[in-house]
Amino acid sequence: MLDIKFIRENPEAVKEGIKNKKEKDTVDEILALDKERRNLIQNAEELKAKKNKVSKEVGRLKAAGESADDVMAEMRAVGEEIKTLDDKLREVAGKLTELLMWVPNLPHKSVPVGQTEEDNVEVSRWLPEDFSFESDEKFLDHIELGKKLNMLDFERGAKISGSGFPVYVGKGASLERALINFMLDLHINKHGYKEIFPPFLVNEESMKGTGQLPKMADDMYAVERDGLYPIPTAEVPITNMHRSETLKEDELPIEYVGYSACFRREAGSYGKESKGFLRVHQFNKVEMVKLVKPETSYDELEKIRLDAEDVLRELKIPYRVLELNTSDLSFAAAKCYDIETWSPAENKWLEASSVSNFEDFQARRANIRFKGKEMKKPEFVHTLNGSGLATSRLMVSILEIYQTPEGKVIVPRVLQKYTGFNVIG
RNA sequence: GGAGAGGUGGCAGAGCGGUUGAAUGCGGCGGUCUUGAAAACCGUUGAGGUGUUACAGCCUCCGGGGGUUCGAAUCCCUCCCUCUCCGCCA
Numbered sequence: 001m002l003d004i005k006f007i008r009e010n011p012e013a014v015k016e017g018i019k020n021k022k023e024k025d026t027v028d029e030i031l032a033l034d035k036e037r038r039n040l041i042q043n044a045e046e047l048k049a050k051k052n053k054v055s056k057e058v059g060r061l062k063a064a065g066e067s068a069d070d071v072m073a074e075m076r077a078v079g080e081e082i083k084t085l086d087d088k089l090r091e092v093a094g095k096l097t098e099l100l101m102w103v104p105n106l107p108h109k110s111v112p113v114g115q116t117e118e119d120n121v122e123v124s125r126w127l128p129e130d131f132s133f134e135s136d137e138k139f140l141d142h143i144e145l146g147k148k149l150n151m152l153d154f155e156r157g158a159k160i161s162g163s164g165f166p167v168y169v170g171k172g173a174s175l176e177r178a179l180i181n182f183m184l185d186l187h188i189n190k191h192g193y194k195e196i197f198p199p200f201l202v203n204e205e206s207m208k209g210t211g212q213l214p215k216m217a218d219d220m221y222a223v224e225r226d227g228l229y230p231i232p233t234a235e236v237p238i239t240n241m242h243r244s245e246t247l248k249e250d251e252l253p254i255e256y257v258g259y260s261a262c263f264r265r266e267a268g269s270y271g272k273e274s275k276g277f278l279r280v281h282q283f284n285k286v287e288m289v290k291l292v293k294p295e296t297s298y299d300e301l302e303k304i305r306l307d308a309e310d311v312l313r314e315l316k317i318p319y320r321v322l323e324l325n326t327s328d329l330s331f332a333a334a335k336c337y338d339i340e341t342w343s344p345a346e347n348k349w350l351e352a353s354s355v356s357n358f359e360d361f362q363a364r365r366a367n368i369r370f371k372g373k374e375m376k377k378p379e380f381v382h383t384l385n386g387s388g389l390a391t392s393r394l395m396v397s398i399l400e401i402y403q404t405p406e407g408k409v410i411v412p413r414v415l416q417k418y419t420g421f422n423v424i425g
Numbered sequence: 426g427g428a429g430a431g432g433u434g435g436c437a438g439a440g441c442g443g444u445u446g447a448a449u450g451c452g453g454c455g456g457u458c459u460u461g462a463a464a465a466c467c468g469u470u471g472a473g474g475u476g477u478u479a480c481a482g483c484c485u486c487c488g489g490g491g492g493u494u495c496g497a498a499u500c501c502c503u504c505c506c507u508c509u510c511c512g513c514c515a
Contacts, residue, residue: 041475045484052484055496059443072495079495246472373454378472 001100001365004034017106020113020326026099033096040092044085051078101214105361107326108298108335114325120338121323126309128316133342140403141345142396143276146172148407149425151399154276164266164281166392171424175398175411176284178418179391180259183286183311187388191307193257193288198237200260201228206240209366211332211358218267234260234287235385242291242368249372252381253292253300257388260285276396278350283392290384291368294360297382298335301357304386305337308353311389315412317397318342320349334359339389341397352393355386 007014011027018025054075061068107113112121146152151172157165168176187193207213207229212220221230231237238256247254262285277283288307292300305321312319324336333356340349360380363369369378402410408425416422 038475041484045475048485049483051495056444058495062443068495075495 001361002103002106003360003364004030004096004100007031007103008034014103014106017326018104020107021104021329021331022327023104023331024102026103030096030099030103033092033099037089037092037096040085040089044082044089047078047082047085051075051082101208101365104331105211105334105358107329108357108359111329111335112323112325114327117325117328119325120328121325123321123323123337125318125320126313127318131318133344139345139400140407141276142343142399145399145403145407145409146276149409151175151424152277162281164279166277166280166282171419171421174419174421175415175424176391176395178411178415179394179398180284180286181418182314182415183388184257184259186311186314187257187286187288187307191257191310193255193307196234196238196241196256196258198231198234198241198258198260200231200237200263201226202231202237202240203228206236206243206366209240209243210236210362211365212236215331219265221263221265230263231260232264233262233285233385233387234258235289238287238289239291239362239368239383239385240366243366245368246378247291247368247370247381249293249370249375252370253290253296256289258287258289260287262390277392278346278396280392283390285390286388288386288388291363291381292384293370294379294382297357297359297384300382300384301335301337301355304384304388305339305355308339308355308386308388312339312341312352314414315394315398317394317401319352330354330356332356332358332361334361341394342401343396344400346396350393350396352397353387353389356384358383358385 002014007027007030011031015025015027018027054071058068058071058075061071112119114120140148143152143154146154149171151169153167153169154163157163157167160167184195188195201223204213204227207220212229212232216232220232223229237260238258241256242254262283264281266279266281288304290300290304309319309321319339319341322338322340324333324338329336336354336356338351339353339355341352342348343350359382362383363380368381368383370381371378398412399409402412404410406425408423411419411422411424
């Protein structure tokens with residue numbers, strides 16, 4: 001959520017940001033409601049001040065044994081008037097908040113302005129030694145490999161749950177588990193994050209806090225009976241841990257890493273992109289979340305990005321980093337990098353991680369603040385997160401890149417101590 | 426799921442219709458004293474909104490929402506949460 005004061009004072013900058021993000025511009029409507037709201041507040045408060053003053057006077061009169069009937073009658077009328085104004089105020093304020101919830105975060109000034117995902121900018125690329133894009137081997141894709149090696153069972157997943165719910169079998173399951181443990185350990189021990197194992201179902205407030213609701217409602221599963229939502233990412237429960245808290249300045253930065261299953265309806269996205277692991281309704285992801293002081297958030301963004309990249313370097317998977325342009329930036333993000341891993345069989349890059357700075361957008365929604373000794377008032381923290389990483393896309397690259405000419409898969413060296421075996425097949 | 430108890434400032438804990446935004450204690454901050462520290466003593470110490478160049482002023486907030494009343498932390502309704510006991514259960 002943007003600060004209404006900021007919108008009031010910088011309407012043109014807000015309009016431009018909204019336009020660049022290709023979202024709906026409601027700024028004029030918002031400003032009109034804001035003005036109406038402030039008028040109502042002034043009128044109501046004037047009456048309330050009068051009422052408070054007179055009511056105290058009534059107390060005094062009664063204590064002195066005098067009559068106050070006429071003043072009481074007058075205040076009854078004032079009370080009615082106040083109620084009318086307050087009802088109107090509630091209505092106007094509600095409309096205003098609703099509109100504000102749909103206003104996207106503004107892109108940071110460093111973000112390239114663009115029209116489509118084609119306009120994303122590749123900022124770096126890393127290839128393992130000896131790696132070559134050109135190879136005369138015929139690569140089996142991850143679906144064929146998964147089937148041949150009896151590691152992945154998409155058909156049975158579809159039977160027990162539906163399409164997009166893969167089952168990991170045997171060494172496939174072990175490899176998945178190894179990958180999760182390896183990534184967690186790396187972030188905890190080498191990069192210094194604190195581990196969180198969060199709930200996988202959250203309430204509506206949490207989904208609003210990080211910005212999934214109301215805008216992305218169609219992409220979320222919902223357990224309506226209990227008012228809960230299966231999380232689309234661990235970002236939601238972890239960031240919301242500190243919802244409505246005022247942290248101490250010296251507690252920052254807070255750096256969490258957590259594993260969760262992630263649930264996404266992926267409404268309306270069928271077709272080629274959705275085969276196998278490329279688009280699924282449930283997948284596993286290790287997520288990093290940071291709560292930091294505003295002035296450090298862009299340095300922290302670079303640090304999270306490097307922490308995510310480190311996973312791929314350890315695994316020796318080729319990857320590239322894209323800086324997203326304004327049109328591809330998500331609703332809540334001010335700046336975002338995507339990290340894509342190489343899929344030889346698909347012959348293309350696959351998004352395996354997304355690293356974002358939300359500045360104070362989520363913090364304002366979730367009311368997460370901090371206060372230092374020298375500070376007069378609490379301020380909103382900046383929140384960031386990054387996948388570190390999502391296993392489904394990563395698994396595609398690992399299976400395809402580590403396959404041998406005989407159709408076996410070598411377990412990446414850093415995972416071997418986790419799996420207890422070195423080769424699958 | 427059933428029965429009961431309770432939710433007040435950073436924490437503990439009073440208040441139960443009228444100068445109570447809230448006693449008291451602890452903690453925090455500032456000061457006096459001290460070579461320094463502790464102790465003691467004095468002062469101070471919540472948030473949001475509106476408004477102002479900035480102050481001031483004013484409004485709101487005692488789990489959330491609604492109601493009664495001239496006036497509510499205090500009374501009523503409702504929802505949520507926590508704790509205890511019973512039942513069920515990985």
